[in-house]
Amino acid sequence: MSDLLARLRERGWRMTSQRRVVAEVLDGDHVHLTADEVHARAAQRLPEISRATVYNTLGELVSLGEVMEVSTDGRARRYDPNAHHPHQHLVCSGCGTIRDVHPTGSPLADLPAEERFGFTLSGVEVTYRGLCPACA
Amino acid sequence: MSDLLARLRERGWRMTSQRRVVAEVLDGDHVHLTADEVHARAAQRLPEISRATVYNTLGELVSLGEVMEVSTDGRARRYDPNAHHPHQHLVCSGCGTIRDVHPTGSPLADLPAEERFGFTLSGVEVTYRGLCPACA
DNA sequence: TTCTTGACTTGGATCCTGTCCATCGTAGGA
DNA sequence: TCCTACGATGGACAGGATCCAAGTCAAGAA
Structure with missing residues (x-):
């Protein structure tokens, strides 16, 4: 799944440091993070990143079909990077x-x-x- | 499903006008209302009813197994009165x-x-x- | 390389859903 | 009818998510 960045670039995604960090956080392991958890991990590498950007980026990744949105409990939505293998x-x-x-x-x-x-x-x-x- | 009130009474549920109205709203049709929609419909008949009461009552109906909670989109939970027939x-x-x-x-x-x-x-x-x- | 521009980011306000709590009211038994 | 424990109220609060105006910058053009 480490060609996520390549696929995004192919699709004409404008590559910014924020988007790269968010994509890399998701790419890391197959846990199901909330938007806030993604933001926290991204902020370790890019402290100024804003929550709005994380939400925007996650939304785009979902609509590109690269990430699945999972809402299981009526609380925070979670994001599943394992979108290419049905499960x-x-x-x-x-x-x-x-x-x-x-x-x-x-x-x-x-x-x-x-x-x-x-x-x-x-x-x-x-x-x-x-x-x-x-x-x- | 119109014996919902009867079943609740049987179980020793203290019957108040608020609880009656909420139960009747749910009993009406098999749409899947959000808590706010339930509150709006209940308020048509009982204008002073508070949101907290609606939430409390819905929570009790869920834990009694009379109503199903459905969270499909990460937004508002919805309440399904059709809890007795698996679907x-x-x-x-x-x-x-x-x-x-x-x-x-x-x-x-x-x-x-x-x-x-x-x-x-x-x-x-x-x-x-x-x-x-x-x-x- | 530098310029230009429109897409992207920021952060704070705002909205929505849901919970909590102190106080008041009342259903239903004695 | 009276009592009282259970329920209702409404306003404060919290977390998740979105919106917006202003500032920034990636990447193509020159």
């Missing part, structure tokens, strides 16, 4: 941590036409809920 | 409206043990995303 989420109802899971079983049943109410479907999200070992 | 949600990415759907296909594959990371599972949520006819 699902396992969320702890206690502490809110998220794990990516890749069920090997039968694929999801598609929604039958008579249940679509005229919607044009774009995707399905599956969220497993439970308690992590620490919270149980 | 899934179809969400418009444009306007945020939610429809209940009842896929008839194969049930969801359960999460295999090696993918649970020690979590004790409590449930699965499935959310279909797309654009409604009006937003498409």
